[in-house]
Amino acid sequence: MTPLRPQVITFTFAGGHLKHLTREALEAEVMQLRSALKTSEALRLASLDTGTPSSAVADADDPRADRAAEEVAEQAIKDAQTRYRLAVKATNDAIWDWDLKENHVLWNDALQRVYGHPLATGATTGDWWIAQIHPDDRHRIVTSIHDVIDGRQTGWSDEYRFRRVDGSYAQVLDRGHVIRDVQGNALRMIGAMLDLTPIRDTEAALRQSEERFRTILETIEAAFAIVQVKFDANDYPIDYRFVEANPAFEREAGVNLRGKWVREFAPDLEQFWFDTYGRVAKTRVPATFESYAKAFQRWFDVRAVPVGDPAECQIAIIFNDVTGRRDAEERLRQSEAVARANIERVQLALAAGAIFGTWHWDLPSDSFTVDEAFARAFGLDPVLGYEGLSLEQVAATVHPEDRAGLMTAINEAIRRGGAYAHQYRVRRADGKYYWIEANGRVNFSEEGVPLSFPGVLIDVEERRSVEAQRDLATAALRTLNETLEQRVAERTAALMQTEEKLRQSQKMEAVGQLTGGLAHDFNNLLAGISGSLELLSARFAQGRLTDVDRYLATAQSATRRAAALTHRLLAFSRRQTLDPRPTEVNALVEGMTELIQRTVGPSIDVQTIASPDRCVALVDASQLENALLNLCINSRDAMHEGGSITIETGHQVVEAGDAATLEVTEGEYLTLSVTDTGTGMPASIVAKAFDPFFTTKPIGQGTGLGLSMIYGFAKQSGGQVRITSVVGQGTTLCIYLPRYHGNAGCHEAHLPDPATQTAGIGETILVVDDEPTVRMLVTEVLGELGYSVMEAADSASGLKLLRSDVRVDMLVTDVGLPGGMNGRQMADAARELRPGLRTLFITGYAESAAIGANQLAPGMHVLTKPFAIDTLAARVRELINTPV
Numbered sequence: 001m002t003p004l005r006p007q008v009i010t011f012t013f014a015g016g017h018l019k020h021l022t023r024e025a026l027e028a029e030v031m032q033l034r035s036a037l038k039t040s041e042a043l044r045l046a047s048l049d050t051g052t053p054s055s056a057v058a059d060a061d062d063p064r065a066d067r068a069a070e071e072v073a074e075q076a077i078k079d080a081q082t083r084y085r086l087a088v089k090a091t092n093d094a095i096w097d098w099d100l101k102e103n104h105v106l107w108n109d110a111l112q113r114v115y116g117h118p119l120a121t122g123a124t125t126g127d128w129w130i131a132q133i134h135p136d137d138r139h140r141i142v143t144s145i146h147d148v149i150d151g152r153q154t155g156w157s158d159e160y161r162f163r164r165v166d167g168s169y170a171q172v173l174d175r176g177h178v179i180r181d182v183q184g185n186a187l188r189m190i191g192a193m194l195d196l197t198p199i200r201d202t203e204a205a206l207r208q209s210e211e212r213f214r215t216i217l218e219t220i221e222a223a224f225a226i227v228q229v230k231f232d233a234n235d236y237p238i239d240y241r242f243v244e245a246n247p248a249f250e251r252e253a254g255v256n257l258r259g260k261w262v263r264e265f266a267p268d269l270e271q272f273w274f275d276t277y278g279r280v281a282k283t284r285v286p287a288t289f290e291s292y293a294k295a296f297q298r299w300f301d302v303r304a305v306p307v308g309d310p311a312e313c314q315i316a317i318i319f320n321d322v323t324g325r326r327d328a329e330e331r332l333r334q335s336e337a338v339a340r341a342n343i344e345r346v347q348l349a350l351a352a353g354a355i356f357g358t359w360h361w362d363l364p365s366d367s368f369t370v371d372e373a374f375a376r377a378f379g380l381d382p383v384l385g386y387e388g389l390s391l392e393q394v395a396a397t398v399h400p401e402d403r404a405g406l407m408t409a410i411n412e413a414i415r416r417g418g419a420y421a422h423q424y425r426v427r428r429a430d431g432k433y434y435w436i437e438a439n440g441r442v443n444f445s446e447e448g449v450p451l452s453f454p455g456v457l458i459d460v461e462e463r464r465s466v467e468a469q470r471d472l473a474t475a476a477l478r479t480l481n482e483t484l485e486q487r488v489a490e491r492t493a494a495l496m497q498t499e500e501k502l503r504q505s506q507k508m509e510a511v512g513q514l515t516g517g518l519a520h521d522f523n524n525l526l527a528g529i530s531g532s533l534e535l536l537s538a539r540f541a542q543g544r545l546t547d548v549d550r551y552l553a554t555a556q557s558a559t560r561r562a563a564a565l566t567h568r569l570l571a572f573s574r575r576q577t578l579d580p581r582p583t584e585v586n587a588l589v590e591g592m593t594e595l596i597q598r599t600v601g602p603s604i605d606v607q608t609i610a611s612p613d614r615c616v617a618l619v620d621a622s623q624l625e626n627a628l629l630n631l632c633i634n635s636r637d638a639m640h641e642g643g644s645i646t647i648e649t650g651h652q653v654v655e656a657g658d659a660a661t662l663e664v665t666e667g668e669y670l671t672l673s674v675t676d677t678g679t680g681m682p683a684s685i686v687a688k689a690f691d692p693f694f695t696t697k698p699i700g701q702g703t704g705l706g707l708s709m710i711y712g713f714a715k716q717s718g719g720q721v722r723i724t725s726v727v728g729q730g731t732t733l734c735i736y737l738p739r740y741h742g743n744a745g746c747h748e749a750h751l752p753d754p755a756t757q758t759a760g761i762g763e764t765i766l767v768v769d770d771e772p773t774v775r776m777l778v779t780e781v782l783g784e785l786g787y788s789v790m791e792a793a794d795s796a797s798g799l800k801l802l803r804s805d806v807r808v809d810m811l812v813t814d815v816g817l818p819g820g821m822n823g824r825q826m827a828d829a830a831r832e833l834r835p836g837l838r839t840l841f842i843t844g845y846a847e848s849a850a851i852g853a854n855q856l857a858p859g860m861h862v863l864t865k866p867f868a869i870d871t872l873a874a875r876v877r878e879l880i881n882t883p884v
Helices: 023-050 054-058 067-090 110-115 126-131 135-150 197-219 247-253 271-283 323-352 372-377 382-387 391-395 400-416 461-542 548-572 585-600 621-637 656-662 683-688 706-716 772-784 795-802 823-833 869-881
Strands: 008-012 018-022 094-099 104-107 155-163 169-180 186-195 223-231 237-245 287-293 298-307 314-321 355-362 367-370 418-427 433-444 450-459 581-584 604-609 616-619 643-654 667-676 720-726 730-738 764-768 788-792 810-814 838-843 860-864
Touching: 094 110, 094 126, 104 126, 126 135, 135 155, 135 169, 135 186, 155 186, 169 197, 223 247, 223 271, 237 271, 271 287, 271 298, 271 314, 298 323, 355 372, 367 382, 367 391, 372 382, 391 400, 400 418, 400 433, 400 450, 433 461, 581 585, 581 621, 585 604, 585 621, 585 643, 585 667, 604 621, 616 621, 616 730, 621 643, 621 667, 621 706, 621 730, 643 656, 643 730, 706 720, 706 730, 764 772, 764 795, 772 788, 772 810, 772 869, 788 795, 795 810, 795 823, 810 823, 810 869, 823 838, 838 869, 860 869
Parallel strands: 604 643, 764 788, 764 810, 810 838, 838 860
Antiparallel strands: 008 018, 094 104, 094 186, 155 169, 169 186, 223 237, 223 314, 287 298, 298 314, 355 367, 355 450, 418 433, 433 450, 581 616, 643 667, 667 730, 720 730
16 A cells, blocks of 8 residues: 655744644644643642642742743743644644533534534534444444543544535544543543545555456466566676566466576576666666567567666566467568569569460459460450450360360369369460460369469470470480390399309308318317227227227317317307306406416416496306407417406497497497407408408417307397407407396306216106207116106107196207297297296207297206206206206
């Protein structure tokens, strides 16, 4: 509520000087006068009781008091009385003086001036005064007044409704002061009645205005807010806070803004807004503008005006989202630009002769209007062309052979609407026929009624002539090309035959290199095996058993070397049997460091650098150990005079661009690299390093399958291998493996000692293998261990036994089986009836159907052929003892 300005009253005193008093000062003067009157009244009453003049009473304590002091006091009383009379006359308050003993009330002129009651109409009694009080307030006021009069209080104040002379009531604030004698009896009561009606009306009007203003702000679509601009130490605007915001403003912003700083929800808002609002707050000059707010991706029409105390730096903002209008204006501008460009193109085409006329056909009225160029081209009157022709008049110039086709094309365009184009011959003003192309568009109303058909005529006579000549040249060229195509086809066939022969030659060279290496190694191994077996047979026939163990050891050693050779070949071809499990590579490297150091010897320093992050990969841990050991041995062989080997793990994110270079899919990879300080390799050797049977070592010191096996293992595991080498400085070979985000488990194969295992008691094992010798050996071994063994030669007979009621505690099966399904499919089918059936796959190479996306189900293990009898026994015993 806006406070009322203080009313100033001017009094003129003796001597001609002016005195200006506010209402509060006037009330103070009145209170001073009341006090003086009270003192004067007390002196008067005392003189009446004693018969002594009031001055004598005042000087009773000091009979020698100066008469001048008494005169000063009397003059002060007179001055106060003068001021009181002037105040009573000048104020709009109804001043009353109530003689309580006589019940007589004196009023000033304000009673008539403000409330309309003439002083001569009986308004001189307390009863009349009480009667003017509203009946609903009367009892309360009478009670409150008498509580003061009858008590010991002196001041009274209350609000009530006082009747005016016209019968209406004014809301008044009445205040009075009781004057008592020395015994405390109430003699008089003096007061002032203030008409509160103007104040109440002003307050009501203000409330109504505020409510109307608030309603407008809350309902209008325009956004309104009052913000306080924040300046830094250099008086630079850096932020502004929302003091008030109407709902439309909050809808535009999408958040409740009250009390928020704009940097909280729009940190990227342009500095322009802060500078503009800061300038309005500082200069107090309003601003109106349109601007784009990138943070909101919208255009706003803004009016900013200063409000309140300049020190508070507050401004009112009214804005509208005009993004739609701006977009419409931009679309209109672009449309106008396109239209202008089209008009310019048409004008240029008309000037160049490419377009020689335009038309507009109003379909409902069948009015066909044409421009002057059109009329001249066909020998028509331009005035008639402007007024309108009929379609028959225009069609009369069309070549008779083309007229039917033209009408068909026109009717089809009118039926479907949209674009229209048709070429035909017309007779021009010179009487000759020329080829033209009519291009137009049929426009429909919203109800689907065809309305207009505008278009242009294009001269295509020269084009048709050129096309005719082109057709003749094309025919001649086609004739020439028929023989050329035959010659090219023959030459292409010869080249393809040559390329096929080259590919076959390269393939045979690669196969020859592979088979040559295989034949060399396997012939050596077979010679050792067959020779040992022949010597064993001869010694048994002679009864000489002294050298039997040596021959057996030789045969077994050759067998193991043959198995290792096939294992490396399968690894290179990515067909080896893997048992991938989540493996912590850092832990694997740490566990092998001592073994690697012993293997490479004391002249080579082995260092490890482990990644600080977890390095978990889904990989066959034993194959990774073999690969790491082979790499370290290769590094040792490259450092004849000693050196250092650094084994490092890390992480690398392969982006799409690098994935093609590395020949892997994009994603996260673990890296396991081995770096040596050896002799290094030239680029020609690096290019062949992964080829099978390729080696730079002397004959007899390497098979050439080590790096090829590592390459095949990495590719089969979903990774890659890369070599970086500098001659004379050393080589780094890095294995990339896909990163696994799960937890690593325990990967050590804790194979129990067969000697400590008890024989099977009551367990039944089903052996399924299509190779009779393997099936016989497995059955013999398991039977000697005390198991009950059943046999099957294919998947069909094996599944039949598994679906029967026969007890089967474990399944030992080959992966590649005849009978309609492989070993994995048979095991999965059996597990539907026997959940958790323990299964041991024995296989010579990995098949995707066997392990299924590199994962084996719980209770399934893989054993690679050939295998040791003890290993088979230990693995069977381990599976049998594993809880399901």
